[in-house]
Amino acid sequence: MQPDAAPRALVMSDVAARAGVSHQTVSRVVNGHPNVAPHTRERVEQAIRELGYRPNTAARALVTGSTRTLGFITVNINQYGPAQTLVGLEQAARAAGYSLSVAILDDATADAVRQAVDRFVGQSVDAVLAQATYDAAAEALHLVRAPVPLVTVQSGGAVEEPAVGVDQIAGARLATRHLLDLGHRTVHHVTGPPDSKEARDRVIGWQAELRAAGAPVPQHLAGDWTPSSGYAVGRDLAARVRGGEDITAVFLANDQMALGLLAAFHEEGLDAPRDISVVGFDDLPEAPYLTPPLTTVRQDFAELGRRAVGTVLARLRGEELHPEPVPPTLLVRSSTGPPAVRRAPAAF
């Protein structure tokens, strides 16, 4: 009696023996080749089921050169966006019959990126997907010459490699227009870190919408995604409001900063939407439960994942697919409203 040891042994020829055919016929059945008699196919399939056979991917990878695995490089998954991007990607990859291997870099340095790509190539992944939000990463990715397709996710830029992302500019315009439509004279903007392409695109969208509406474009306010930067900007802004400045609407590049800003305003006795209208970006799970529930822009990460995987697979088939950016949507909740009437209104 075999001890507890590996019941592993199950190889193609075991199935072949049981079905009374050659291992090659089993291979044909497994890979869905056409020229197998229905009767034979039936018998092989039954043998596979009875034995619980599953082909060895390493052997298959060795001979075909394909592992049906995709590598994904990301940075800073503590943020909601990147985490959701990962989820969307994994679902889409799995749906397409691919596995996803991840590399979560501590820093988006060129070196770290190159190493990650290298490791993936060494692993014989079929393609590499990479989050290229930050310039350092995007540049590094741009330089890497990998022997496999490489597609960037959320790079936002029109780099040469195929890139798929959510339309950040459109999202920012949505947020800004909403505020303008409510009657605000202009909209202030708290940015993400300047080395983030996504953050810069949100600035561009915000400015574009302001200009299109003929509204003045105030100096943007620098944040860095963290709640604490939103808080710092919030304290500053609250003081200016208290000082009599006409600031009634703020669009922040993400929800976490909105959280910080809301807290800072609250400390100064200023509350949304009465004293200030606030729009975030991301739709964190907790956004509906902030005080007040946050109006924000939502990105469809599942769709993003699907398009990214679709692009990669097209590339693998030799097609050159340049997908459209995914459109974001605005979720109006309670942190936005019409501006309060202050002292003597400028006009009328």
Next chain:
Amino acid sequence: MQPDAAPRALVMSDVAARAGVSHQTVSRVVNGHPNVAPHTRERVEQAIRELGYRPNTAARALVTGSTRTLGFITVNINQYGPAQTLVGLEQAARAAGYSLSVAILDDATADAVRQAVDRFVGQSVDAVLAQATYDAAAEALHLVRAPVPLVTVQSGGAVEEPAVGVDQIAGARLATRHLLDLGHRTVHHVTGPPDSKEARDRVIGWQAELRAAGAPVPQHLAGDWTPSSGYAVGRDLAARVRGGEDITAVFLANDQMALGLLAAFHEEGLDAPRDISVVGFDDLPEAPYLTPPLTTVRQDFAELGRRAVGTVLARLRGEELHPEPVPPTLLVRSSTGPPAVRRAPAAF
């Protein structure tokens, strides 16, 4: 001139030819075998560097049976905890020279878990790590007989498979004791979903600490991790407070529910820490920026990842390692304080 096509061809014998040795000697150098003359090793290493050779993992996996890849099964990575667990695991795996392949299940059904394990086994991962927070997953995992080591993360239970996790009971006791120390007569508790072992452990820790202090143990309040469940419980609780019930301290099984509860209380004109003391669990990045900054319990996910990977590797070496649970820490911020004096205090 070769077109842009694959510069792939680089195999061991190319290196061998360049170094003037046999491919086996190259193999020995690559794998750090001892019996290679320093001079030879030097030459081979140089050839490897010059050629930029990297061994083919598929071929290596085929013959050794090891891919130096770990599979990780998780559910619902939208939650902060699971996401951080993934990060911790990936860092630790990479540090140990392993790749991490992920499966993010939509549902923790036995079937989905079995399938994921199967896919990983088919992929020839060396071991499988699985988040077993939910009973369905834990049970399914328990039944799966995989031909590779399987270690569960955050299963919290004393199941047979080696499990590594953060000490949830200790965390809950920390939170409860903090509230008791502040002078609260007792502490109410909002739970996570009942099919989560982590959630149940937090209930156990809460009850244990209450009993140890001789405090009454109120009925627990059912939540499900979501901010909205915290909000619902919050409305309920706020009404009871308004009705004169002596409820002064709440410990919630996660920060998101604390967020919801805080919002509900705020709507009723009740604020922390004046009217109610609130402690969460997880230390979300935004926890310091809630109104008020949230006192919470923090789990060390990096350490968790390290121990999980350490356990898996020990298993692979044939050792039976049963790691200690990771101790959590309490972060005191501003959502907790001494109870307000209400009407006629019971004693004195």
Next chain:
DNA sequence: GGCCGTGCTGTTAGCGCTAACATCCCGCGG
């Protein structure tokens, strides 16, 4: 001085699979 052990290196044989080719058998047309 011959024998043997001890490094070092090369040779051989697969790992489990797929692709290419070889083989067989059948039905059909000339």
Next chain:
DNA sequence: CCGCGGGATGTTAGCGCTAACAGCACGGCC
């Protein structure tokens, strides 16, 4: 009635690597 084409199947040769064994030189020992 024979040859031929094509569908079904089997056979063979690797994919790139490591493990096991073989060979070979050198030095120490009796």
